[in-house]
Amino acid sequence: MTEARDVCLRVENVGMRFGGLRALDDVSFEVERGTILGLIGPNGSGKTTMMNVVSGVYKPTSGRAVFEGKRIADFPTHEVCHLGIARTFQVVKPFASLTVRENVAVGAMYGRFGAKRSGKDAFARTDELLESVGLARVAGRPASDLTIPDRKRLEVAKALALDPELLLLDEVMAGLNHTEVDEALHLLRAVNERGVTLIVVEHLMKAIMSISKRVVVLAEGKKIADGLPLEVTSSPAVIEAYLGSRFAKRQQQERERQT
Ligand SMILES: Nc1ncnc2c1ncn2[C@@H]1O[C@H](COP(=O)(O)OP(=O)(O)O)[C@@H](O)[C@H]1O
Ligand SMILES: [Mg+2]
Known part of the structure; x- marks a missing residue:
């Protein structure tokens, strides 16, 4: 018997077009209550656009984001915070x-x-x-x-x-030094332990890997991977699209050391 998952956010087939550009293309994923989800991908892959859809800033051109059974696009942006969703802005x-x-x-x-x-x-x-x-x-x-x-x-x-019940963090660690990143991770874990579900967008791979329980990867608006941090980083599609050969090599060495 499989245990029922307690999902607070469902992103269902979300598409977002800006003129001819598909910033998001048929993206679906679920966020379990109380988890920390890392959302990663190269520059321009649609991460901030996804944050804007989930926080109600953009109405998706197709599909829907549903939080606690409510379609987010049905609410004016200023009311989304009363549903229990808050976000930070990449450009503060x-x-x-x-x-x-x-x-x-x-x-x-x-x-x-x-x-x-x-x-x-x-x-x-x-x-x-x-x-x-x-x-x-x-x-x-x-x-x-x-x-x-x-x-x-x-x-x-x-x-x-x-x-918030769900907090969206868009590159809040950018520009922080090593100690400050550690402090930020400590703070986010403490926030999560008090019951807040987190979606974390971050470039710093080490930070994402250490804090996320699951990771979703976007590339050119499409979801290319979704799983546990180590599963995702060993996926060839992800390595190809995002991580680059240096990271792939380091992962390989890590695995060899463990076996
Ligand atoms: N308001 C907008 N109007 C037109 N194009 C946009 C807008 N917002 C984002 N884009 C485009 O959508 C794509 C995804 O952008 P974004 O979500 O900001 O990527 P990321 O946060 O992953 O770097 C990029 O090509 C970007 O130029
Ligand atoms: Mg961004």
Whole structure:
């Protein structure tokens, strides 16, 4: 007997065209509740477009994304966060004139549990989040003053302030140094352990492989692999499309060492 999987998000035959370009072509996958799914692929393979479909920013031109039984495209973008989905933006756009603390407080006030929170509670939640992402030290500064790594941290804090069930992270580790990447992985695991399902788009293969329970691979808008991290990275189609010979060689050496 097979155990029933507890799926929170179904992406069903999603296609997204921009004029003549098929940014996504008949892509289907499922996301289990409580998991961490890595979404990878070369530049321009459709990862950000998929994040935009799942967060309701784009209505797909074919197929559907269904979250907890609800078709995401049926909701206006600003209501998708009330369904329990939040995302970060690859190109970060904080409210530049607001302070870091105010930027996060906006989410804590208007997100899924915002209506149930007093202003005081929203700021308490904000301060807790700023502490956990490492931004407490710049809480009073205007968001426009932040360095790139701190802007990425702010994106994560803003998204978490919406109290999502499903959090979409689009290259939040880009531009971070080695220690900062480790801190980010630690933070994302802690977020996941508190029950938030994650979809992580990241270029850094080591980070994706260490954090993901499953990995979906896109190439030119199509899904070319879907499985456990090690299964996916040993798939010839993936190696060909994405990983390149250097990574393939390293994987091979790794396997040889283990046998
Ligand atoms: N709003 C848009 N209008 C036209 N083309 C777009 C738009 N968004 C993305 N694209 C194109 O769709 C393809 C996939 O882009 P994207 O999803 O950003 O890729 P990735 O995030 O994997 O690098 C690219 O060819 C890109 O130029
Ligand atoms: Mg992208």
